[in-house]
Amino acid sequence: MKGHLLDDRDIAILTVLSREGRISKTDLAQRVNLSVTPCWQRLKRLEQAGLIRGYRADVALNKIGANVVVFVMAELDSHKAENFQAFERAMDRYEEVTGCWALGGGYDYLLQVITRDVASYQALIDDLLAARIGLKRYFTYIVTKEVKASGLPPLDALLRPKRID
Incomplete structure (x- = not known):
């Protein structure tokens, strides 16, 4: 993604995945208002750019x-x-x-x-x-009590379209 902008759809994909890493490709595409193939291509591009470091379970x-x-x-x-x-x-x-x-x-x-x-x-x-x-x-x-541990802030609030170099 070097030199490309993150657009609203890329940000939406990152936001959904940060909350629901196991979502199916079809459901992800629907949630970000894309067909499956373009959504998959964007997802692969985000992974290749290193913006998605992995998919993990939140274990209790x-x-x-x-x-x-x-x-x-x-x-x-x-x-x-x-x-x-x-x-x-x-x-x-x-x-x-x-x-x-x-x-x-x-x-x-x-x-x-x-x-x-x-x-x-x-x-x-x-x-x-x-x-x-x-x-x-x-x-x-x-730590005596976990009060909040959501992992990530709301990505859509942090990630505005910007150039990735």
Whole structure:
């Protein structure tokens, strides 16, 4: 899609898929007011452009078994490029780290961690500290109740026609 604009139909396709990833191609086409073939072509173009990263199930972890969600504010001991790169590479090795964002401001990273229990979380932190990946300090915030976790904001409000380069 390099150099192409996202139009209202592309935005509609992305909006529907962000809420209903398992929708059939026929139903998707109807929802965005296109016939199946043009809708399919647009969908493939959006995937090839990297705008659709995948299709996932929203699993209700609390119905499967015990788990704890923890947000961690992390500070590195050095702010050299290679230290940030080493830390970021290390995050890929830990499946319990389900989200990692680099921050501007007081802390360097925000991590989302999901483990079976607090003891498992502490074992992960012990591993991170032993791995010598530059973790200087960390602050733990345990989620006590999920209030809202919709995943994405309303795409139609964010995505106005724009050029993709």
